[in-house]
Amino acid sequence: MAIQDKVKINENTQLLFEKAADFLNLSEEARFLLKNPYREISVQIPIKLDNGQFKVFNGYRVQHNGSRGPYKGGIRFHPSVDIDEVRALAALMTWKTAVVNIPFGGAKGGVNCDPKKLSINELEKLSKGYMSKIDLVVGPYRDIPAPDMNTNAQVMAWMMTEYSKKHGHTLAIVTGKPIALGGSYGREEATGRGCVYVIKEASKDFGIDLTKSTCIIQGFGNVGSNAAKFMEEEGSKVIGVSDVQGAIYNKQGLDIKELLKYREEHGTISTYPKAEKLTNEELLELECDILIPAALEGVIYYDNAPRIKAKLIVEAANAPVTIRADKILEERKIPVIPDIIANAGGVIVSYFEWVQNLQQFTWDLDEINFKLKKKITKSYRDIYNYAKENNLSLRTAAFVIGIQRVVEATKLRGWI
Ligand code: NAD
Numbered sequence: 001m002a003i004q005d006k007v008k009i010n011e012n013t014q015l016l017f018e019k020a021a022d023f024l025n026l027s028e029e030a031r032f033l034l035k036n037p038y039r040e041i042s043v044q045i046p047i048k049l050d051n052g053q054f055k056v057f058n059g060y061r062v063q064h065n066g067s068r069g070p071y072k073g074g075i076r077f078h079p080s081v082d083i084d085e086v087r088a089l090a091a092l093m094t095w096k097t098a099v100v101n102i103p104f105g106g107a108k109g110g111v112n113c114d115p116k117k118l119s120i121n122e123l124e125k126l127s128k129g130y131m132s133k134i135d136l137v138v139g140p141y142r143d144i145p146a147p148d149m150n151t152n153a154q155v156m157a158w159m160m161t162e163y164s165k166k167h168g169h170t171l172a173i174v175t176g177k178p179i180a181l182g183g184s185y186g187r188e189e190a191t192g193r194g195c196v197y198v199i200k201e202a203s204k205d206f207g208i209d210l211t212k213s214t215c216i217i218q219g220f221g222n223v224g225s226n227a228a229k230f231m232e233e234e235g236s237k238v239i240g241v242s243d244v245q246g247a248i249y250n251k252q253g254l255d256i257k258e259l260l261k262y263r264e265e266h267g268t269i270s271t272y273p274k275a276e277k278l279t280n281e282e283l284l285e286l287e288c289d290i291l292i293p294a295a296l297e298g299v300i301y302y303d304n305a306p307r308i309k310a311k312l313i314v315e316a317a318n319a320p321v322t323i324r325a326d327k328i329l330e331e332r333k334i335p336v337i338p339d340i341i342a343n344a345g346g347v348i349v350s351y352f353e354w355v356q357n358l359q360q361f362t363w364d365l366d367e368i369n370f371k372l373k374k375k376i377t378k379s380y381r382d383i384y385n386y387a388k389e390n391n392l393s394l395r396t397a398a399f400v401i402g403i404q405r406v407v408e409a410t411k412l413r414g415w416i
Helices: 009-024 028-035 083-099 120-134 153-167 190-205 222-233 256-266 280-284 323-331 345-359 365-390 394-412
Strands: 039-048 054-065 071-078 106-112 143-147 214-218 237-243 246-249 276-278 290-293 312-314
Touching (some): 009 083, 009 323, 009 394, 039 120, 054 120, 054 143, 071 083, 071 153, 071 345, 083 106, 083 345, 083 394, 106 120, 106 143, 120 153, 143 153, 190 222, 190 312, 190 365, 214 222, 214 280, 222 237, 222 256, 222 290, 237 256, 237 280, 246 280, 276 280, 365 394
Parallel strands (some): 071 106, 214 237, 214 290, 290 312
Antiparallel strands (some): 054 106
16 A cells, blocks of 8 residues: 555554664664565466456565564455565564564565455455465464455455365464354454453543543444444444545444444445545544544555544554654654554454464353453553653554564574
């Protein structure tokens, strides 16, 4: 995805890394090792479309750093996927798994495609084709993919099936699977739920009473719609949401259950009748207590950052705020809870799924949610305290904590 500040997303992520590396006084060798991915693969996936024509798709898997355990990261199907984007998202996964202290490294994958233009049959071929091209570099103790934008439990089921064809039945090869195929209770909504656990904890620090708060969410997919549901349950008034087709706004608050039903029936929320229609750009600039970008990277950038009126920004998407916007928001004293903690609920429950698969054991939903809450809340608290003690932004504090853990593991292995 092109970031509108004209800074490519990977460059953006590297600049964030450098800021934290300066604070830690990291050596040049350590910086080089930690900035660049361990392995990148780029594959062609030719599939026969329903109309009989062949089409070749480009797919990627980037394994950024595996010092702390097997690589872990989602797979994205999107027309903007390229190696630069996958590299950046893989690095973010390294810092994310470290900051919430789960025993994984960081990876990411993607296929450049427009899934909306593919039939279910073509999607299945693409998912299986992609896995068949990367199967030698992934594995339950090597690299464990998961869903991301435009991929879901069904896609994971296809990928697990393809991997198992060659390597024997292997539930733990991917996470985010359907419950009927070894998925974990609570995984589907874990990112949105985790995000709201973080907001609940953070609201104490920023003087926000959730029951009197207003909230705006960009993106109404897996992460955004679940965040909306849980924010509503916390008593927050969700006054605006959007999807790729447009935004809707209602000052009185939107009924999220009704909206979820509307999306199911119409495939979009942008035409929902009981609200005013806006553009995605306009939505981000409305007054609210909590703004949750939950769609794409780079949506809060140099130009619109001065016009953001939210009291708190929570990055449910990966990299929605550019480094230039971050600086403006910092000057304007608008706190940003960074992606590597705000959306870590998904990878935390993916970790629980992996553990359950390896043990051939199932935990119930209450246990999953209890464990998720404990882990993500403590991780947020550690970041907040570290930021306060060291006069850092929450983002730099989170990067510093994550990088420190990766450096320690890397040194212990004798790699630096
Ligand atoms: P999704 O495909 O389920 O939903 C994406 C949503 O964003 C949809 O509502 C879509 O219409 C909307 N959207 C797409 N393009 C848009 C645009 N140009 N403007 C406004 N809205 C647009 O994806 P998701 O899984 O919810 O992921 C959303 C973000 O959260 C991504 O950045 C992803 O990397 C991140 N994330 C997801 C997970 C997870 O568990 N799914 C975990 C961590 C981070």
